[in-house]
Amino acid sequence: MTDRPTIRTRRLASELRLFRERATLNLDEVVAALHSSGGGRWSVAKLSRIERAAQRIKSQDLDQLLDLYEVPPERREGLQALARGARQRGWWDAYADTIHSDYTTYIRLEAEARSLRCFDGLVINGLLQTDEYTGEVCRVGMMQFGTQTAIERRIDVRRVRQRVLDDREPEPLRLWSILDEGTLRRQVGGPEVMRKQYEALLDVANLPNVMLQVLPFEAGAHAAVTGTFAIMDFADAHMPDVVYLDGLTSALYEENDRHVYHYSLAFNQLAMSAIGVDESREFIADLAGASSG
CATH class of the missing domain: 3.30.870.10 (Endonuclease Chain A)
Structure with missing residues (x-):
């Protein structure tokens, strides 16, 4: 299963790219500035992956970029919250083999x-479905590829989802x-x-x-x-x-x-x-x- 970027990860990547462009810095200049300030292990490839949401960013790395781009405190808080949300795990991770x-x-x-x-x-x-309705939708939707165990796991997921x-x-x-x-x-x-x-x-x-x-x-x-x-x-x-x-x-x-x-x-x-x-x-x-x- 591929680990696709979440909405939060993509949003954070977009914001970081905009702040770099507003600072009129290209990727090479950012990496050079981070190295000169003792900013850890950076490369153009790593920064590019972060800006394309192909790689999640660590808290320390995020702080370094926000310092370099001189992001004001009121914006920093929101970007740090996006990063925390992107890294957060939820109950759905227990069903990674199913969904x-x-x-x-x-x-x-x-x-x-x-x-x-x-x-x-x-x-x-799905938030309104009964177990029986969900089971039939999954059985038909998964065609011959779905085992009874897989269908029951899907029903479990729907049931937990409905708690919202x-x-x-x-x-x-x-x-x-x-x-x-x-x-x-x-x-x-x-x-x-x-x-x-x-x-x-x-x-x-x-x-x-x-x-x-x-x-x-x-x-x-x-x-x-x-x-x-x-x-x-x-x-x-x-x-x-x-x-x-x-x-x-x-x-x-x-x-x-x-x-x-x-x-x-x-x-x-x-x-x-x-x-x-x-x-x-x-x-x-x-x-x-x-x-x-």
């Missing part, structure tokens, strides 16, 4: 996020999910699995930090006809909003402010096209009733 690095990156971001706005146009968001919604936590994740009607009507695992899934949605909709809306077929063409996406927002002022786009074999993270803004506009339009929260609960309850019959 892809793209998924690990997403889980790390989700665990740190303050809010998550998502349009679920294909399957129900626990309203007993000091700051639970605020989730706003817009569910396409087709997502809700798709029979994943059969009527009994779907009945339990509908009931689980109704239960979680009662949490004060969760809002569910249904986008009905009658809404017609909408702002997200290209597919599912999720927007994550963070309490840390140094962390930009991130849009997550899931693919069949890889994932894409959008951090560009203009692109994130476009997705935010699309989500707002979806929210206006979707039915209200109370009406959405009734819609899901009707589906649950139909599955029971």
Whole structure:
């Protein structure tokens, strides 16, 4: 499994490159200045890897660069926090043999996020899935490559992920999910699995930090006809909003402010096209009733 750079690592790398450019220094000049000040083992290759987020930076090395670039105290604190977050390990590392690095990156971001706005146009968001629903999604998605043990490990991961919604936590994740009607009507695992899934949605909709809306077929063409996406927002002022786009074999993270803004506009339009929260609960309850019959 490759160790891909996290959003924090890429953000820190970008900031360091900008500070070097503002100091009007090239890579060779930075390395020479660090050597002359007794700044440890530096090379152009090492600095280049740090600026490309191909290598995480040690605390001591970061301090040396910030001193050289004369970064003001208020900015130093934020950059040091980014570095600490990039090095921090989480519960998901225990599943490194099971989940892809793209998924690990997403889980790390989700665990740190303050809010998550998502349009679920294909399957129900993992934070809202029952074990049975997750198992069926994983079984089909992994095709012949997934063993029962691997599927059960995926279910465990989803179950632990869902703790971010626990309203007993000091700051639970605020989730706003817009569910396409087709997502809700798709029979994943059969009527009994779907009945339990509908009931689980109704239960979680009662949490004060969760809002569910249904986008009905009658809404017609909408702002997200290209597919599912999720927007994550963070309490840390140094962390930009991130849009997550899931693919069949890889994932894409959008951090560009203009692109994130476009997705935010699309989500707002979806929210206006979707039915209200109370009406959405009734819609899901009707589906649950139909599955029971």
